[in-house]
Amino acid sequence: MSIRIVIVDDHPAVRMGIRRFLKKIPDIEVVGEAGNGTMALELVDELKPDMLLLDVELPDIKGFEVAKRLHEKKSQTKILAISAYSDRQYILGMLTNGAAGYLVKDDVPDSIHQAIQSISRGTWGWLSPIASQMLHPSGPPTV
Amino acid sequence: MDMEKIRVIIADDHPITRAGIKRFLEKAADIDVVGEADNGEDALQLVANLSPHVLLLDMEMPVKKGVDVAREIQATGAPVKILALSTYDDKQYIYGLLSTGASGYLTKEEIPETIIDAVRGVAKGEKGWVSRRVAAAITSWTTDNPSGKTDLSRRELEVLEQVVLGKTNQEIGYGMGISQKTVEKHLESIYSKMGVASRVEAAVLAVRVGLVGN
Numbered sequence: 001m002s003i004r005i006v007i008v009d010d011h012p013a014v015r016m017g018i019r020r021f022l023k024k025i026p027d028i029e030v031v032g033e034a035g036n037g038t039m040a041l042e043l044v045d046e047l048k049p050d051m052l053l054l055d056v057e058l059p060d061i062k063g064f065e066v067a068k069r070l071h072e073k074k075s076q077t078k079i080l081a082i083s084a085y086s087d088r089q090y091i092l093g094m095l096t097n098g099a100a101g102y103l104v105k106d107d108v109p110d111s112i113h114q115a116i117q118s119i120s121r122g123t124w125g126w127l128s129p130i131a132s133q134m135l136h137p138s139g140p141p142t143v
Numbered sequence: 144m145d146m147e148k149i150r151v152i153i154a155d156d157h158p159i160t161r162a163g164i165k166r167f168l169e170k171a172a173d174i175d176v177v178g179e180a181d182n183g184e185d186a187l188q189l190v191a192n193l194s195p196h197v198l199l200l201d202m203e204m205p206v207k208k209g210v211d212v213a214r215e216i217q218a219t220g221a222p223v224k225i226l227a228l229s230t231y232d233d234k235q236y237i238y239g240l241l242s243t244g245a246s247g248y249l250t251k252e253e254i255p256e257t258i259i260d261a262v263r264g265v266a267k268g269e270k271g272w273v274s275r276r277v278a279a280a281i282t283s284w285t286t287d288n289p290s291g292k293t294d295l296s297r298r299e300l301e302v303l304e305q306v307v308l309g310k311t312n313q314e315i316g317y318g319m320g321i322s323q324k325t326v327e328k329h330l331e332s333i334y335s336k337m338g339v340a341s342r343v344e345a346a347v348l349a350v351r352v353g354l355v356g357n
Contacts, residue, residue, distance in 0.1 A: 010251075010252055011160070011163075011230070011251040011252060012163070012167075012251075012252070012253070012254055012255065013160050013163035013164045013167060013228075013251055013255075013258075014157075014159055014160055014163055014251070015163065016162070016163035016164075016166045016167060016255075017157075017158070017159030017160055017161070017162035017163030017164075017166070018159055018163075019163075019166075020159075020162045020163065020166055021159065021162065035252075059252075084157065084230075105157050105159055105160075106156070106157060106158070108157075108158065108159045109158045109159070
């Protein structure tokens with residue numbers, strides 16, 4: 001069965017770019033897109049996707065807050081944060097608010113498939129190479 | 144007869160953004176993405192090698208920032224039209240870019256149709272393609288400094304009108320019957336009152352806030 005995904009990013013070009021990369025992967029289906037946090041929460045309610053690819057810097061509700069609200073509601077939708085930022089506070093902020101992984105946008109082409117697969121299998125704390133480097137400069141490799 | 148396609152180079156450091164923009168542009172049969180660059184230096188190289196009609200230029204890029212890329216292109220006199228496509232709506236980015244003679248400044252919230260229209264527009268030589276958010280920001284900066292709108296003398300407004308029309312100082316002077324030196328003096332005063340640093344910035348602001356007709 002395919003992994004049903006909703007993409008959340010305020011830039012249509014980024015949503016389209018992510019879609020393009022996901023299209024190459026057979027076991028993944030993009031079922032919706034949202035351009036802000038409010039719409040993301042509505043789509044999760046409505047579509048109950050397996051995973052939310054969630055940008056951090058959104059125009060209305062920030063990614064941290066979206067993740068927190070879903071976590072508080074005990075939503076079954078897993079969250080993979082996708083952001084241009086690799087700041088430690090962003091990574092930790094998303095993980096502590098309920099995201100299962102953090103993928104820096106520059107890592108998307110090489111890592112997005114692995115990220116989605118790992119998180120859908122139940123991994124928590126998945127980090128893309130750049131995010132991992134930021135949290136563990138000399139430490140363990142990506143989960 | 145087939146129309147020549149608009150040849151575009153996309154410069155952005157994020158592969159997913161480039162992929163998305165490319166996908167958008169592929170919807171337009173008259174646009175051809177001929178190259179992609181992930182940093183400013185490569186963008187300059189591609190412009191030199193491929194002679195595109197339009198460069199879609201991100202502002203925050205490694206090696207060389209978008210504004211510096213635009214400045215270098217302006218210095219070489221390459222005919223490529225520059226359209227910024229940026230996450231940021233900061234004054235320094237917008238003014239910095241538009242003052243290089245770039246044709247427009249879009250933010251990345253834009254839908255594909257707007258990006259396509261802007262590419263077509265700037266390829267035809269149109270200027271001042273800015274996103275609504277950018278236009279609003281420019282207006283608010285001028286409103287914050289209302290002297291720019293109220294203090295211009297009648298003569299300065301006449302000069303500004305000619306600047307918007309793309310006239311050189313010599314042409315303005317000839318048309319108004321004043322010396323080039325006097326035109327320069329008027330311009331200095333206009334820049335100071337409007338809080339801008341160049342004729343392009345003055346022209347963009349003037350049109351945006353309705354100081355003169357477009």
